[in-house]
Amino acid sequence: MQDAAQLPDGLQLYQHGRDDAHQRQITLIRDLRRAAQVGGLFLHFQPKVDLAQGRVYQAEALLRWNHPVYGIVSPGEFIPLAERTGSIQLLTAWVIEAVLRQLHSWNGRGLYMEVSLNISAEDLASLTLEQRVGDLLQRYLIPADQLVFEITESAVMRDPDRALAMLHRLRSLGIRLSVDDFGTGYSSLAQLRRMPVQELKIDQSFIRELDDTCGDAVIVRSTIDMSHALGLKVVAEGVEHGETRDLLRAWGCDTLQGYFFSRPLPADAFEAWLKQQPHLAARPLKEHS
Numbered sequence: 001m002q003d004a005a006q007l008p009d010g011l012q013l014y015q016h017g018r019d020d021a022h023q024r025q026i027t028l029i030r031d032l033r034r035a036a037q038v039g040g041l042f043l044h045f046q047p048k049v050d051l052a053q054g055r056v057y058q059a060e061a062l063l064r065w066n067h068p069v070y071g072i073v074s075p076g077e078f079i080p081l082a083e084r085t086g087s088i089q090l091l092t093a094w095v096i097e098a099v100l101r102q103l104h105s106w107n108g109r110g111l112y113m114e115v116s117l118n119i120s121a122e123d124l125a126s127l128t129l130e131q132r133v134g135d136l137l138q139r140y141l142i143p144a145d146q147l148v149f150e151i152t153e154s155a156v157m158r159d160p161d162r163a164l165a166m167l168h169r170l171r172s173l174g175i176r177l178s179v180d181d182f183g184t185g186y187s188s189l190a191q192l193r194r195m196p197v198q199e200l201k202i203d204q205s206f207i208r209e210l211d212d213t214c215g216d217a218v219i220v221r222s223t224i225d226m227s228h229a230l231g232l233k234v235v236a237e238g239v240e241h242g243e244t245r246d247l248l249r250a251w252g253c254d255t256l257q258g259y260f261f262s263r264p265l266p267a268d269a270f271e272a273w274l275k276q277q278p279h280l281a282a283r284p285l286k287e288h289s
């Protein structure tokens, strides 16, 4: 039988926990816009290792938020909130400008990098995104092909016609496009073919625990082959082990990203990391395999 004396307490405790979580959400939603305007946002950069060239000239920019009360909040928490409450476009605008400012600084010091950033469904629905990006590229004197937009299949499936039209407009500016988290969304291969993308990123859930014998190996190998047949470069994200790198290299994957090489880092630490990678510098592919 239920212990009547304990039930209200238990309920209350649960209620408190939920109130705290709810309060946190409300606070984060309220403070996000202010962060984009007055501060608290910053970027980390994670290297993408080109296997054919044995070089790093690409990185993904990942948004970070240092909240005045809660400290560092993960994008896994605040991006969905921003998407639900209409402030994602403000964040995306902040990220684009911060990336271009960083590229401007790197270009000025002779450090060539191509940087990808993440775009949400709401950004693809915007009427002015490509115009704003075009203006910023000019203002910061950045060639469009140094910028890559990562888009998930699900973001495109929200409103495919509109999203595809935006992707084509971005593409005609010269921006390169990449399919993020491939394999987790529900879209068809026909849909993939309609997207004017140049790169496909295999989702980390297939990569993190990859080994030669698991079922994921078949999926990963055939995704690499299919991408190449479609003329796309393939990135594997979530590479955590040397064995994973070796398998992906043997299977012809173009680019690797993951904690095995580096976690996402602030720009200065990223630059320092680049300088400490002599083993990555222009080594022929043969030497590795």
Ligand code: C2E
Binding pocket: 046, 061, 062, 063, 064, 074, 075, 076, 079, 092, 095, 117, 118, 119, 120, 150, 180, 181, 204, 208, 237, 238, 239, 240, 257, 258, 259, 260, 264
């Ligand atoms: P994503 O775009 O798929 O980014 C990759 C995520 O995987 C990053 O998490 C990265 O830190 C993490 N990661 C990279 N290598 C490894 C690895 O080897 N193992 C593991 N376990 N994880 C790895 P992060 O930075 O927490 O970002 C999470 C997600 O939040 C991103 O996934 C992206 O969907 C979203 N996000 C981050 N920044 C932005 C942004 O500026 N705009 C938008 N719209 N979304 C963003």
Ligand code: MG
Binding pocket: 060, 117, 118, 150, 180
């Ligand atoms: Mg991404």
Ligand code: MG
Binding pocket: 118, 152, 180, 181
């Ligand atoms: Mg993502």
Ligand code: MG
Binding pocket: 180, 181, 201, 203, 204, 237
């Ligand atoms: Mg991803």
